[in-house]
Each structure stands twice: as C-alpha cells, then as structure tokens.
Amino acid sequence: MSSIRVFILGALAERGPMHGHQLRLLAEKEHVHMWTDFRVGGIYGALNRMLAEQLIDPVRTEREGGRPERQIVRITDAGRAALDALRLGTLSAFALKPDPFDLALARVGKDLADELPDLLRSRRATVATAAEEHRARLEHVDRYLNLTERHVMAHQTYRLQAELDWLDSLLADLPAIVRAEQTRETD
Structure with missing residues (x-):
C-alpha cells in the first residue's frame, strides 16, 4: 500500500x-x-x-x-x-509488519546482554517521548479534526501506548532474560 x-x-x-x-x-x-x-x-x-x-x-x-x-x-x-x-x-486488509527490533532482541547474544537493560530503557524513553509529543500535537490540532480524523489520531495514541505497555512487560522480565542470554550456549 x-x-x-x-x-x-x-x-x-x-x-x-x-x-x-x-x-x-x-x-x-x-x-x-x-x-x-x-x-x-x-x-x-x-x-x-x-x-x-x-x-x-x-x-x-x-x-x-x-x-x-x-x-x-x-x-x-x-x-x-x-x-x-x-x-x-x-x-x-490488516498487516502486522515485523519489527526488526524483535529479531535483534531474540538474538541479542552474550556480548550485548549486559547492555540490554540500558538499551531497553533508552528505547522506552524514546517511545515515551514520542507518545508525549504525539499527545501535545494532538492537543494543538484536535479542534481542527473531524470525527474520522480524531479516530485516526487515536489509532496512533493506542499504538504508542501498546508499545509502552509491552516494553514495561519486557523490562519487568529483563533480569531473567539477561541471565538466560549470559548462560545460553550456541549451537
């Protein structure tokens, strides 16, 4: 498309x-x-x-x-x-496009396992900033939007919030993920 x-x-x-x-x-x-x-x-x-x-x-x-x-x-x-x-x-149509982030996370490896917490917190901060900027822009333009356009903008809001929720879940499991990466044997 x-x-x-x-x-x-x-x-x-x-x-x-x-x-x-x-x-x-x-x-x-x-x-x-x-x-x-x-x-x-x-x-x-x-x-x-x-x-x-x-x-x-x-x-x-x-x-x-x-x-x-x-x-x-x-x-x-x-x-x-x-x-x-x-x-x-x-x-x-519905298209759920693969995010290269997922592949990098699945294959983070021992070398980056120690850096993973900082990388993920940084990513979460970036998404949180994007969500806040989106909210601020939306407040600025909301009065100019019709009902359909408001739904379009809400779609972005929901997607950003879903990413934040997912990152929070990932960060909660991070200690176990890091331990597993540090002890994982490669074939």
Whole structure:
C-alpha cells in the first residue's frame, strides 16, 4: 500500500487539479507527517512516478509572480481506479509488519546482554517521548479534526501506548532474560 499515492490521488479526486506545492501545503495543513508513513517532500517524486504511470495528467502550467513555473495535474480515470483499489485494499486488509527490533532482541547474544537493560530503557524513553509529543500535537490540532480524523489520531495514541505497555512487560522480565542470554550456549 502506498500512503503517498492515496493522499495525492485522494486530494486530486476531492479537490480537483493542483500542483505539487499545493499538495505539499495541504499535507502540511493536514499534518500527514503525524499519521502517515511518508514525508511531505516525497510528494514531488511520487507525482513524477504517477505521471509516468498515467494515473495523473498535466492540465496546464502556471506562474505566479517571480515563482517558478508549476505544473497543474489532475487525476485520470486510471488514477481513480487505482485510488479505489488502494482504498479498498487498505481498508479491508490488516498487516502486522515485523519489527526488526524483535529479531535483534531474540538474538541479542552474550556480548550485548549486559547492555540490554540500558538499551531497553533508552528505547522506552524514546517511545515515551514520542507518545508525549504525539499527545501535545494532538492537543494543538484536535479542534481542527473531524470525527474520522480524531479516530485516526487515536489509532496512533493506542499504538504508542501498546508499545509502552509491552516494553514495561519486557523490562519487568529483563533480569531473567539477561541471565538466560549470559548462560545460553550456541549451537
């Protein structure tokens, strides 16, 4: 699933033709960096790829004052079909992606066993900071969100809290984990 494609094609379908800078401003206004897996600067490369795939078409170019010329694009019929397929696939599928952290934890080994407590406490502090920053941003933008967007933001809140709860459980079992790693024999 490509979040950036859903954003761009969805914006063009809902709002009509736009240029890349307008899409970037919309992404910033909607704070997509808080709840998607793409950065707003990636919009320009995605536009070029979608132009090549004929999911969007150039409509015209325009220039405002001394600014560079900007290409206005619109969604094509193929782009609308791709958007529908992306939305349907994303809304109906669940993907639990493996976290490389789990593999590193499972294979921490004797060499890092002594460092594991500090590493995990540091990770927990990082997640706690991210959760607090998320809460602060949410307080700042909450009044601008509709009900659906509030649920989207709550999804992030729940995911961050679940990670904190899991890390607390892991930290509680850490002495036994460290002992086991220090005495584990390799095959």
